Amino acid sequence: xxxxxxxxxxxVRNGRVVKGTNFEGxxxxxxxxxxxxxxxxxxxxxxxxxxxxxxxxxxxxxTDILRETASRVFIPLTVGGGINTVDDFDRVLKCGADKVSVxxxxxxxxxxxxxxxxxxxxxxxxxxxxxxRVNGEFRVFAKGGREDTGLEAISWICRCVDxxxxxxxxxxxDTDGVKKGFDLEMLKAVSDRxxxxxxxxxxxxxxxxxxxxxxxxxxVDAGLAASIFHFGEVKIADLKHExxxxxxxxxxxx
Amino acid sequence: MTAIIDxxxxxxxxxxxxxxxxxxxxxxxxxxxxxxxxxxxxxxxVGAFRDARxxxxxxxxxxxxxxxxxxxxPMMGICLGMQLLFEKDYEDGEYDGLGLIPGEVRPIREKIGxxxxxxQIGWNALIYKNPSKxxxxxxxxxxxxxxxxxxxxxxxxYTTAVTEYGANxxxxxxxxxxxxxxxxxxxxxxxxxxxxxxxxxxx
Numbered sequence: 001x002x003x004x005x006x007x008x009x010x011x012v013r014n015g016r017v018v019k020g021t022n023f024e025g026x027x028x029x030x031x032x033x034x035x036x037x038x039x040x041x042x043x044x045x046x047x048x049x050x051x052x053x054x055x056x057x058x059x060x061x062x063t064d065i066l067r068e069t070a071s072r073v074f075i076p077l078t079v080g081g082g083i084n085t086v087d088d089f090d091r092v093l094k095c096g097a098d099k100v101s102v103x104x105x106x107x108x109x110x111x112x113x114x115x116x117x118x119x120x121x122x123x124x125x126x127x128x129x130x131x132x133r134v135n136g137e138f139r140v141f142a143k144g145g146r147e148d149t150g151l152e153a154i155s156w157i158c159r160c161v162d163x164x165x166x167x168x169x170x171x172x173x174d175t176d177g178v179k180k181g182f183d184l185e186m187l188k189a190v191s192d193r194x195x196x197x198x199x200x201x202x203x204x205x206x207x208x209x210x211x212x213x214x215x216x217x218x219x220v221d222a223g224l225a226a227s228i229f230h231f232g233e234v235k236i237a238d239l240k241h242e243x244x245x246x247x248x249x250x251x252x253x254x
Numbered sequence: 255m256t257a258i259i260d261x262x263x264x265x266x267x268x269x270x271x272x273x274x275x276x277x278x279x280x281x282x283x284x285x286x287x288x289x290x291x292x293x294x295x296x297x298x299x300v301g302a303f304r305d306a307r308x309x310x311x312x313x314x315x316x317x318x319x320x321x322x323x324x325x326x327x328p329m330m331g332i333c334l335g336m337q338l339l340f341e342k343d344y345e346d347g348e349y350d351g352l353g354l355i356p357g358e359v360r361p362i363r364e365k366i367g368x369x370x371x372x373x374q375i376g377w378n379a380l381i382y383k384n385p386s387k388x389x390x391x392x393x394x395x396x397x398x399x400x401x402x403x404x405x406x407x408x409x410x411x412y413t414t415a416v417t418e419y420g421a422n423x424x425x426x427x428x429x430x431x432x433x434x435x436x437x438x439x440x441x442x443x444x445x446x447x448x449x450x451x452x453x454x455x456x457x
Contacts, residue, residue, distance in 0.1 A: 001418055002378045003397065040443060045377055071271040076399060076441050096267040098441065121301045123373060123401045167375065197375050221376065251377045251397040253443075 003249040004214050005045035005222035006236055007199065008229040010035060012081075013052045015061045017230065030230065033068050039229065040073045042236040043253035047073070048101065048169075048224060051081030052144070063095045070096020080128055084108065089116050093124070101126040101169060104142040106160060107149055117164025122196075127165035129157055131186060132173035138186060145173045154189055161194050168194055169224065171201040179205025179228070182213045187220055197221035207234055207242045214248045256280045256454060257292035261313035264300040269332070272440035276447050278454045286318050293457050295319065295327060299334030303345040303359065303404070306334050316352070323354060328431045328456040330388075336427065336434030337404060345404050355429045357409025365405070366420030373403040377442075378417040378425075386414035386428045387456065388435075391448035398425070398437035398445055405436065431456070 010017045010032050017030050036047050049069070051062045059082065070077055079092040080101030089100045100120075106112050106127060117125045130141045131153040138153035157168055170190050172183030182203045191198045200213055204225040213223055228234040243250035256273055258266055260282045273280035280296075281288055289295065297319070299306045310316050323329045331339045340351040342358040351359070363372055377397040382389070400417065406424040416422040417437075427434040433453065439446035 002374060002376045002400075005376055067267075070268050071274065074268070074272055074275065074440060074446060075443055093265045094267065096265075096271070098265075098268070123300070123375065166373070195371055197371060221371075 001249045003045070003251045004220075004243065005199075006043070006210070006239060006250075007046045007048055007078075007222055007224040008035075008039045008044050008236070009048040009050060009201070009224050009226045011050045011052050011226065012062055012065065014058050015065055018052070032065050033072065035230070036069045036073045039236065040075050041253070043240050043251065044075065044236055045222070045251060046076040046078065048078045048080065049097075050101075051079065053082070063091065066092060066095040066097060078126055080126070085112070086115050086119060089120060089124070093120065099124050099126050099167070101128040103128040103130065107140065107142045107151070110163075113160050113165050114163040117166070122164045122166035125165050126167045126169060127157060127160040128169040128171065129153060130171050130173055133186075138189065141173060145176075154193055157190055158193055161196055165196065167197045167199060169199040169201055172203060175203030176201075177227075178203055181205065181209040182223070184213065184216050187213070187217055191217055191219040199224050201225070204228055204234070207239050210239055211242060211246050211248065214243065215246065255292050256294050256296060257289050258282045258296045258298060259289070259315060259319060260284045261306075261310045261315055263306050263309050263334075264298050266298055269296065269298055269440045272447060272450055273454070276451045276454065278450070284313060284315060286315065289315070289318060289322060292327070294453065295322065295329040297329055297331040297335035297338060299332065299336075299338060301334065303334065303337060303343045304347065304349055306338060307343070307349055307351070310338065320352065320354075323432060326431055328433070328453070330433040330435065330453055332435050332440070333402065333438055336436055337406060339427070339432060339434050340406055340409065343404070354432045355409055355412050355427055355434065357406050357412065357427075359404050359406050362403055362405050362419070362423065365407075365423070370420045373401055374419045374423070375401050378419060378437075380415040380417060380425055381422065382415050383410075384412075384414045384428070386426060386433075388426065388428070388433055388449050388452045389414070390452040390455075392445050396445045398435075398439070398442040398449075400425075400437045402436055406434070
């Protein structure tokens, strides 16, 4: 049986892993390559590298790190951040990324998902949506959660999937950094509507939050988190073990 | 030395790196003399069958690859590279494969219910069907990473492992010196590296 995936997310700026809460107050954590290698050995099923660099020097540093990681870590690697064109896909795929996650780039350029899916296949294109409740509806936010696009989230995500996105990362801004559990209501609204894998992001604070996620929403395929893994509050091996104990298919590294 | 056949599809960086990680020299190449010199070949592949099939034909490498493999050189097809090994493929039409292993490639959806998502993306367990040399350093139940919407069928005699995703889907095949993995050994952690380790022992 296919297992539910656990995915640590590494926000990378100037060659280091950072993490903040609610997208503000970033805090340096560790070396991305070492951390990726560590997670892989602990049983992470996949890794997300998010490039939050603004400068071109930083971008070069990021692709160097990506290349080094992909030559040492042999689990799937998704890259996001600063993906605005098909050339950006090319740049990170050449450095060893397996999937590319688009967020603001797909909002600015609605044809990006379609073009990339045609060129690299849907399995390569991940739509990452930062979503927040505004006036009783789910809204897509751009620019790292700072800008309300006015787009209704569910229909926007469905449109991206129709255009060829092969996976959806749903990041709830409302629960991000709060550590009181995933946004089950928002996740249900999306996973009921799409027939590609849905990755839950934002809000995990403890092992039980993942158990609740997969028990409540069997159509959610993966759980993503950052700081709880980076700060050792949740050990991936313990998480996998608890999942298995609760009857959730999990890949345990013994 | 292992030659990774470069016929213009897919990203071969991880594949090459995975061989380095097990101490094996791997060369990404479209040079026929390198293919001849190699101890074994890897046939990679991602994307649509039709495009990959066309790229392989137009690369001018197909004839040489078939000649070398029929002459006994071990070859492993990975993901779409495995699907190319069969006789027929039914991805958006009907296409001839390389015919190195009897069987055909059909949509997973034909075999499983509507409730499961296509493609199968993620880690799933190997269920052994027949012994295989590439299982030397792994065990039944080990997890490997899959991304696929099509599966090989009608190849039971050559199927060495399946995986359960609504139905038993072909995970790996072997026919003499020809091997195929539907999953990605280069993305399957230590289990995947151990499969490649067994493969590079073959000459």
